[in-house]
Amino acid sequence: MFEMQVKGTFDAAHHLRGYAGKCSRLHGHTWMVEMAVQGEALNELGMLVDFKDLNRLLQETLEPLDHRNLNDLPPFTSVNPTAENIAKYLYETLAPRPFFQRNGVRLSSVRVWESPHSSVRYSGENS
Numbered sequence: 435m436f437e438m439q440v441k442g443t444f445d446a447a448h449h450l451r452g453y454a455g456k457c458s459r460l461h462g463h464t465w466m467v468e469m470a471v472q473g474e475a476l477n478e479l480g481m482l483v484d485f486k487d488l489n490r491l492l493q494e495t496l497e498p499l500d501h502r503n504l505n506d507l508p509p510f511t512s513v514n515p516t517a518e519n520i521a522k523y524l525y526e527t528l529a530p531r532p533f534f535q536r537n538g539v540r541l542s543s544v545r546v547w548e549s550p551h552s553s554v555r556y557s558g559e560n561s
């Protein structure tokens with residue numbers, strides 16, 4: 435089993451509804467996102483999947499969040515845009531993409547870093 439990982443970032447504002455503390459006020463982060471994929475079979479070049487294609491897929495997925503107030507975007511109009519919910523949203527947005535089946539890999543996890551020392555990893559309902 436091989437696991438590959440790519441990283442991307444986006445800049446966005448958010449605030450946490452119902453939170454007693456500074457994070458209830460509007461503020462921003464440069465969110466770092468790590469996407470990990472797994473698979474077994476290498477192609478004739480010795481690659482599981484091209485890093486270039488993984489990077490493109492991640493960038494496409496992050497682009498709608500960049501320079502936005504996350505609280506204005508579904509699903510964060512109704513669920514708090516915590517790092518946990520952002521990781522779950524990104525996982526659930528990525529998982530059904532035909533990219534994975536086409537390339538014979540599966541989405542393993544999405545990790546969202548809210549700061550250089552705080553991250554959340556989401557790997558689906560049952561793992």
Ligand SMILES: [Zn+2]
Nearest residue numbers: 448457461463
């Ligand atoms: Zn925050």
